[in-house]
């Protein structure tokens with residue numbers, strides 16, 4: 001992991017840029033802005049542009065880059081919302097939404113899933129009352145087990161960005177990198193073979209992806225593999241003891257390598273969804289407008305790979321049903 005601390009001058013530069021954009025555009029996810037976002041992003045501080053570009057092309061920092069110290073006005077963002085919806089998620093904390101879209105334009109395109117907040121490109125991550133004991137990003141009282149985001153789906157994000165708007169009680173995000181773990185050659189070889197069943201999240205079931213064939217856990221280069229894993233929602237093909245043992249092994253190794261990152265207000269963490277897993281520790285929610293609040297963006301390097309499930313070439317929403 002690497003943390004880039006933003007300076008006062010960089011914050012002033014960002015503030016001027018964001019002011020201009022907020023006068024010109026109403027929402028950070030509107031098409032007119034997104035069509036020009038890369039051009040505007042050229043006005044971001046050079047250090048930010050360089051670190052994002054290196055993160056993408058050098059695959060450095062073991063898959064985790066944090067921009068720290070973006071100034072957020074706590075009263076300006078308002079209370080932590082008590083509900084989620086496309087309108088609330090994309091419309092709350094507008095200034096911070098513009099900042100997120102500028103940043104992520106350097107590593108790819110934002111996309112949404114129709115089954116998640118109706119395809120919102122920005123998702124609020126906050127505790128919801130009815131989800132307290134759920135294995136969901138909107139849960140709270142139980143640990144959110146570590147995972148690759150949408151590990152079961154071929155069109156899952158290449159990267160995730162999480163911006164912290166509020167985290168008063170200092171709840172840690174948990175991160176582990178494939179580059180920090182050791183696997184013996186035999187285990188690695190098994191994990192590279194299609195011997196694993198990933199349980200499809202029910203919300204994502206779709207006629208194009210009904211039958212999930214066995215897949216590998218590792219993929220890409222044998223010496224620096226990429227990974228997709230979500231131990232709570234997958235298994236080796238029944239009866240395949242060797243594959244099961246390899247899955248136990250990599251799960252154990254990841255567990256040993258996990259570290260905690262306590263996101264601070266104004267932090268933006270970029271997670272390489274091909275190289276790191278992430279989760280969140282349990283916490284008692286208050287539901288009084290001061291709860292932990294993140295904004296999440298799913299980022300793809302190649303919007304076209306999901307064309308079969310998008311209604312129009314220009315749409316950024318993968319339609320599940």
Ligand SMILES: O=C(O)CCC(=O)C(=O)O
Nearest residue numbers: 125137173278279280296
């Ligand atoms: O709340 C967190 O720190 C992570 C939540 C999560 O897994 C996600 O938003 O994908």
Ligand SMILES: [Fe+2]
Nearest residue numbers: 137147149278
């Ligand atoms: Fe996640």
